[in-house]
Amino acid sequence: xxxxxxxxxxxxxxxxxxxxxxxxxxxxxxxxxxxxxxxxxxxxxxxxxxxxxxxxxxxxxxxxxxxxxxxxxxxxxxxxxxxxxxxxxxxxxxxxxxxxxxxxxxxxxxxxxxxxxxxxxxxxxxxxxxxxxxxxxxxxxxxxxxxxxxxxxxx
Numbered sequence: 001x002x003x004x005x006x007x008x009x010x011x012x013x014x015x016x017x018x019x020x021x022x023x024x025x026x027x028x029x030x031x032x033x034x035x036x037x038x039x040x041x042x043x044x045x046x047x048x049x050x051x052x053x054x055x056x057x058x059x060x061x062x063x064x065x066x067x068x069x070x071x072x073x074x075x076x077x078x079x080x081x082x083x084x085x086x087x088x089x090x091x092x093x094x095x096x097x098x099x100x101x102x103x104x105x106x107x108x109x110x111x112x113x114x115x116x117x118x119x120x121x122x123x124x125x126x127x128x129x130x131x132x133x134x135x136x137x138x139x140x141x142x143x144x145x146x147x148x149x150x151x152x153x154x155x
Contacts, residue, residue: 008052008105008124016104016123019066021077023099027085030057030078050124055080062099077101078124085127101125 029047048057058079067073079085091097103126111120 006107008107011104011106013101013104013129016106017064017066019064021062021064021099021101023087023097024061024063024074025095027058027060027079027087029084030059050080053080055082058084072120075123078122079127080124081127085125088128088130100129102127102129 032046032048034043034045049055050057058081059076060079061074062077063074065073087097087099089097089099101123105124107122107124109120109122110117112118
């Protein structure tokens with residue numbers, strides 16, 4: 001039995017993106033295409049629903065610092081969630097923040113045109129994960145550790 005087209009492979013975030021990801025911009029609803037006639041008729045824009053999970057789709061642009069090819073560094077991640085996912089890290093530059101993803105899957109696809117085709121992936125995630133090594137935040141020292149002064153314990 002072969003693997004069917006559209007199969008989503010679960011993948012560890014650290015394996016897929018060893019140097020982490022940088023989110024550029026904000027998470028936004030992934031909306032269906034609307035024709036000019038639909039816009040003129042005043043029909044509301046509809047958010048896409050994932051056929052496999054039945055959850056709403058959200059999109060965000062990211063940059064992969066470990067990608068050597070400049071044209072493939074930036075791409076979109078699709079989130080599958082009932083409510084809009086909220087990043088767990090702060091901005092390091094205006095509109096840019098390091099992120100880690102939870103529930104990451106990869107679906108292989110062919111990208112490119114003509115004789116310049118290459119292997120690519122559609123990445124989907126269930127949300128953001130608490131910051132780790134790629135989050136760009138300094139490690140926190142636990143209370144009572146070396147060099148930490150807790151004024152409530154001072155005699």
